[in-house]
Structure formats: C-alpha cells, structure tokens
Amino acid sequence: MSEAAKEPAKHSYYFGPGLTDLKQVVTSALKNIEESLFSLADTIDSPSFMSNVDSVIINVLWWIFSYTFWIGAATMTILAGVTFCFFMLIPHIAVFLVVDIIGIAYTGIIFVIELVMMKLRRVSLVCDTCHTRFAYPVYICPSCGAKHQELSPNVFGALHHRCTCGAKLPSSLLVLKNPRRSLDAICPNCWKSGREVTVQGAGSHTVCIPVVGGESAGKSAFITAYVKDLIDHQASAHGLTTHFYDDSKKSMYSAMTMDYQNGTVKKTATVTRTDISSTISFSFYLEGEKLKPRRLMQIYDIAGETFVGNSENEQQRQYEHCDGIVLVIDPMSLPKAQALFGNQMDAGDQSAVSSASLEDVMNALNNDLRENTKIDKSGKLSMPLAVVLNKVDEAEGLDDRFGNKGVMKIRAANTERFTDDFDLMDLLCRQFLVDMDMPEIVDLIEQNFKSSRFFAVSAIGHTAGNGNAFKPLNVNAVMSWILQNCDPNLAKDLSMQTFSKASLPLEKPVAGLYEELLAGQGGSKQSSQ
Known part of the structure; x- marks a missing residue:
C-alpha cells in the first residue's frame, strides 16, 4: 500500500x-x-x-x-x-x-x-468485513482509479479536490450536485491491511446493533421478526422508505420473508471459511424527508457456537462502537427452569431448546467486550444492553412468571406499587433469573452496563414449524428501547414505544420477592433501588 x-x-x-x-x-x-x-x-x-x-x-x-x-x-x-x-x-x-x-x-x-x-x-460507516467504524472511507477517482484518503475540506481544497489526473472531486457534504457519497469507496482499515473491501452508504448515519446469544436461542428469529415488520409496515406507515444495502442483503430478506410466512427460521450457519467474516450483517437504509441524514441500519448475527466458543475469524470491533446490544436467552436452557416447566412444553419446542449454558454465553460476551471496548469513568459500558428472555410462550409457566400474563397478575395484586408494565416486566425477568439460580448473571449485567433492561419476548409467537406465520411479541419494544437510547430522532420518526426514566430494577431481586409480589405484600408504591 x-x-x-x-x-x-x-x-x-x-x-x-x-x-x-x-x-x-x-x-x-x-x-x-x-x-x-x-x-x-x-x-x-x-x-x-x-x-x-x-x-x-x-x-x-x-x-x-x-x-x-x-x-x-x-x-x-x-x-x-x-x-x-x-x-x-x-x-x-x-x-x-x-x-x-x-x-x-x-x-x-x-x-x-x-x-x-x-x-x-453522526455520519459514519461500519465495514461489513472488519467491523471498524469510520467517518471517511477511501474514495476512488472515477477517472483514473486513484484512491483518496483525505477527501474532505483541507489543504487540497474546500469544496472540491483536483485529482492528479485532472478530475474534479467533491470533498464536502455541502456539495449537493454530484455529491461525494456518489463516488465508489473502500474501507480504510481493510485497505491498510492490503485488502480492498467496497463500502456503500457514505454520508449515512449508521446504526449498529449486534444480536448475540447461544445456539438456538432465537437470534435469527428475533432479527427476522423485527426487520420484517419495520420494512413492510412501520417505515411506510411513518413516511419513510427503505432499500437494501446491496443485492446480497436483498436475497437475505427474501429468505427472511419465506421464513416469516412459514413460521420457521433457519439456524445461523457457522462460517467455516477463514477469509470471510464470521459475523453476518443484515443492512438496509431508512430515508425520509425529515430524517437527515439517512440511516444505515446494520443488525449483526453470529452463529451461537462461534460466539460462545470465541472462535470468530476476525476481531469483533463492532462492540467498540455499537449503538446497543441485544442479548437473547432461551429460559428453558436453564436447568432449574427445565426441571420446573419442561413438562409443559410440546415436542417441537423441546427439541429446539438451546444447549448453550447461560454462564458460557455471558463469558463469551464479556471476552468480546473486554477485547474491544473501553469502560467509562464509572467502570461501566455506555452502550445499552437489552436482555431478551425469548420463547416466553414455550411453557405456560414462563408467561405466568415474567411474560405479559405475569405482569398483569402482579399489577393486579399491587395496584399502587407498580405503574409501568415494562418496568415491572424488567423486574420479573431479573427475579426469574435469580429464582433459577442465576443471580450472578443479573449482578454481572448491572455491574458492567450503565443502562440495561430485560424483556419477555416471543420472536415467532408460537411453536416453530406449525405452519403459521410469525406473530411476534414485544420484539419491537426491545428495539424501540435501544433506539430511544441511541437514536431518539429515528425513534421519534417511527413513533416508537417510549419507556419510563425509572432507575432499574425497581426493586432488588432477592429470593422470595416473587411470592411476595404475587401475594400483594410489601411496599405500597413503586420504588427504585
């Protein structure tokens, strides 16, 4: 180079x-x-x-x-x-x-x-290959192919640069005719490493959200449920248009649409080739008259086996700059939950339970975060973490403990104690993990993340493969909360669900708290920890 x-x-x-x-x-x-x-x-x-x-x-x-x-x-x-x-x-x-x-x-x-x-x-791009975020890619001269690393207002010109071949190149966002974003570009980090990786979407505000978890936890189903509703319904309903990053993402969406309609989802394949990224990005644009600049949504998925084993081909730099993380947990992968509620599951759900232990999942996430992120002065990570207890409908006891049914039941028994359904859901999810002998997981999340919220979710809405289309539950709420934290303008344009500013959890999850809440005993009003 x-x-x-x-x-x-x-x-x-x-x-x-x-x-x-x-x-x-x-x-x-x-x-x-x-x-x-x-x-x-x-x-x-x-x-x-x-x-x-x-x-x-x-x-x-x-x-x-x-x-x-x-x-x-x-x-x-x-x-x-x-x-x-x-x-x-x-x-x-x-x-x-x-x-x-x-x-x-x-x-x-x-x-x-x-x-x-x-x-x-907040104009930036994120490379699909090396996952580095950068404001300026390396632009390519359309006349001679020369690569310009500094195509911005500087000693080479304010609004335009003159290439050594004589071509006049736009060098500022202020140039509206033949704008800079129309030029072909490559990732600067990959180029320094000797590779030329094409990037698109220059001039966009990239929103990067990794979705992580063990194998069969429901990550792909979660992504499918969210992007299908956003692209097909939410965007158009609020005057926004969408288009795909490239033809490969368009093909991915076609496969997602078929899965959505059939009520099934293909397991994320483990990438065996070492020359390509282990992390798969589904990328698409959101544009609107008032949405400036356009958004480039990048939602990352990675095979659970690869994630838990920390065997990715490349450094996971997306954690360094991501706008939020979704951690997907299969509650029935917890041994105590399996012992208590396993007999309530049908054969289809039982065969799809994640085999990854929650401890291994958290260790993998911590390893990636330690390698790629910096903590703030408080010793915590700044990106919001949404913890998704997925497949809440796979056993009646799960919905009864922390799902919508459980929330309504606890609120009915504590009419003055709790005033917000999602704040109460957060408490019930944390309490469930404590009751399932996982208090260290709850504590670890609270200690490491400045902002976290727990959700009860069903990405598919029923047993996978029963012939019915997806009927997602609370998927949009998860992404609404993350976007409310990282991109409030986009959340506003999409009229997304809003959340309280209460300090979470509302109360400290401890043994016996669920039974107390169920009986309507304890505090008389909603409190913060």
Missing part, C-alpha cells in the same frame, strides 16, 4: 502554489535589479579614445568620474527598484496575502461546518 503514503490530489492554490508564484515574482524583480547593476559595472571600462592618453592624472580623473557615475547610476537603479517594489511589488504581495488569507479562512470555515455537520448528524 505504498501509494497510500501520498494523497493523489493537487494542493489548493492557497496552500502552496500561490506562495510559489509570489516567490517567483519577487525573485524575478530582484534578479532584474541585479542584472542592471552588473550592466552598469561594464560602463567603468575605459573608452577607446583613452587608450592613447598616457597622462596618469587624466586616467585617474577618468576613473574617478566613471566610478562616481556608476555609483550615482547604481543608486538611482536601486532607488528605482525600491520605488518599483513599494508601488508595484509590495501592493501585489499585499493583495496576494489578503486573498490567500481569505482563501485559507474560507477553507477553515468549510472545514468547521463539515466537522459540525458530521458530528451532529
């Missing part, structure tokens, strides 16, 4: 070429004065009629006259040069410096405007 060391663009006239021209003007003027002085020196030589004069006195007088004349002429030449410089060259320099300062200031203003717009709009 030796060509990357030098930007293939010509410097703006205000950042070098103008000073070179000024230097040439000054140098030329000084050279002319110097040549005039040397020409005068030639007049000191004796004329031919003095060659026959032997008188020393006359010769001395002649040399005195010659030098006096030369000194006078040289003085006049210097004075004339100074006068020229003062009245011609100095104004030229002054005008140039004023114009140059204006040009540099103009570029600086465009740079500041660009920087502010990029920050306010």
Whole structure:
C-alpha cells in the first residue's frame, strides 16, 4: 500500500502554489535589479579614445568620474527598484496575502461546518468485513482509479479536490450536485491491511446493533421478526422508505420473508471459511424527508457456537462502537427452569431448546467486550444492553412468571406499587433469573452496563414449524428501547414505544420477592433501588 503514503490530489492554490508564484515574482524583480547593476559595472571600462592618453592624472580623473557615475547610476537603479517594489511589488504581495488569507479562512470555515455537520448528524460507516467504524472511507477517482484518503475540506481544497489526473472531486457534504457519497469507496482499515473491501452508504448515519446469544436461542428469529415488520409496515406507515444495502442483503430478506410466512427460521450457519467474516450483517437504509441524514441500519448475527466458543475469524470491533446490544436467552436452557416447566412444553419446542449454558454465553460476551471496548469513568459500558428472555410462550409457566400474563397478575395484586408494565416486566425477568439460580448473571449485567433492561419476548409467537406465520411479541419494544437510547430522532420518526426514566430494577431481586409480589405484600408504591 505504498501509494497510500501520498494523497493523489493537487494542493489548493492557497496552500502552496500561490506562495510559489509570489516567490517567483519577487525573485524575478530582484534578479532584474541585479542584472542592471552588473550592466552598469561594464560602463567603468575605459573608452577607446583613452587608450592613447598616457597622462596618469587624466586616467585617474577618468576613473574617478566613471566610478562616481556608476555609483550615482547604481543608486538611482536601486532607488528605482525600491520605488518599483513599494508601488508595484509590495501592493501585489499585499493583495496576494489578503486573498490567500481569505482563501485559507474560507477553507477553515468549510472545514468547521463539515466537522459540525458530521458530528451532529453522526455520519459514519461500519465495514461489513472488519467491523471498524469510520467517518471517511477511501474514495476512488472515477477517472483514473486513484484512491483518496483525505477527501474532505483541507489543504487540497474546500469544496472540491483536483485529482492528479485532472478530475474534479467533491470533498464536502455541502456539495449537493454530484455529491461525494456518489463516488465508489473502500474501507480504510481493510485497505491498510492490503485488502480492498467496497463500502456503500457514505454520508449515512449508521446504526449498529449486534444480536448475540447461544445456539438456538432465537437470534435469527428475533432479527427476522423485527426487520420484517419495520420494512413492510412501520417505515411506510411513518413516511419513510427503505432499500437494501446491496443485492446480497436483498436475497437475505427474501429468505427472511419465506421464513416469516412459514413460521420457521433457519439456524445461523457457522462460517467455516477463514477469509470471510464470521459475523453476518443484515443492512438496509431508512430515508425520509425529515430524517437527515439517512440511516444505515446494520443488525449483526453470529452463529451461537462461534460466539460462545470465541472462535470468530476476525476481531469483533463492532462492540467498540455499537449503538446497543441485544442479548437473547432461551429460559428453558436453564436447568432449574427445565426441571420446573419442561413438562409443559410440546415436542417441537423441546427439541429446539438451546444447549448453550447461560454462564458460557455471558463469558463469551464479556471476552468480546473486554477485547474491544473501553469502560467509562464509572467502570461501566455506555452502550445499552437489552436482555431478551425469548420463547416466553414455550411453557405456560414462563408467561405466568415474567411474560405479559405475569405482569398483569402482579399489577393486579399491587395496584399502587407498580405503574409501568415494562418496568415491572424488567423486574420479573431479573427475579426469574435469580429464582433459577442465576443471580450472578443479573449482578454481572448491572455491574458492567450503565443502562440495561430485560424483556419477555416471543420472536415467532408460537411453536416453530406449525405452519403459521410469525406473530411476534414485544420484539419491537426491545428495539424501540435501544433506539430511544441511541437514536431518539429515528425513534421519534417511527413513533416508537417510549419507556419510563425509572432507575432499574425497581426493586432488588432477592429470593422470595416473587411470592411476595404475587401475594400483594410489601411496599405500597413503586420504588427504585
């Protein structure tokens, strides 16, 4: 990547070429004065009629006259040069410096405007291959194929850069005709590694949400349920349009649509090739008249076996900058839950229970987070974590404990104690894990994440493969909460579910709390921990 060391663009006239021209003007003027002085020196030589004069006195007088004349002429030449410089060259320099300062200031203003717009709009891209987030990709000149790493307002130009081939390239968000985002681009991080990975969507605000969990926990079903409803119903209902990142994502959506209609979902395949990403991104755009800039939604899925085994082909850099994480848990993978409610499951659900232990899932997530993220001053991670207890409908006892049915039952027994269904659901989900001998999981999440919320969800809404289409439960609520935290403007445009600002959990989950709530005993009003 030796060509990357030098930007293939010509410097703006205000950042070098103008000073070179000024230097040439000054140098030329000084050279002319110097040549005039040397020409005068030639007049000191004796004329031919003095060659026959032997008188020393006359010769001395002649040399005195010659030098006096030369000194006078040289003085006049210097004075004339100074006068020229003062009245011609100095104004030229002054005008140039004023114009140059204006040009540099103009570029600086465009740079500041660009920087502010990029920050306010949160413009960025995330590479599908290396998962690095960056504001500026490497743009490719459409005329010669040269790669421009610095196509932004700088020393090469404010609104446009001139490629070394002569092509004029847009270099700012302010250029609306033939905008910069129309240029082909590649990932800068991959390019530094010797690969050329095409990226699209320059100028977009990328929303990156990994969905993680053990195998068969329901990650793919969760993603299918969400994107199907968002693309087919929510977006159009709120004046937004959608289109796919590329043809491969369009094909993925076609497969999702078939799964959605059939009420089935294919297990995420483990990537065996080492030259491609282990993490699969489903990417699509959301655009609207008031949604500026457009959103590039990237929802990540990874095979549970690969995730739990920490055997990904590439570093999982998406955790460093993601806008939120969805952790999907199959509650029936917990041994105590299986012992209590396993006899309530039908054969189809029983065969689809995740075999991954929750401890292993959390260890895998912690390993990825430690490797790729930085904690804040409080010692916690800033991205919101949505913990999804999926398949709440696979056993009646689950819905009765922490699902919608359980929420209604506990609220009925504690009419003044709890006022928000989703806040109570969060408490019941945490309490369920504590009662299932997983209190350390609840504590670990609370200790490591600044913001977390638990949800009872059914991505499919019934036993998979029974011939009925998806009937998702609370899937949209999960994503609404994440978007409310990371992208409130998008959440507002989609009129998404809003959530209280209460400190969660409402009460400390401890042994015996569920029975107390069920009996309507304890506190008389909703409280925070």
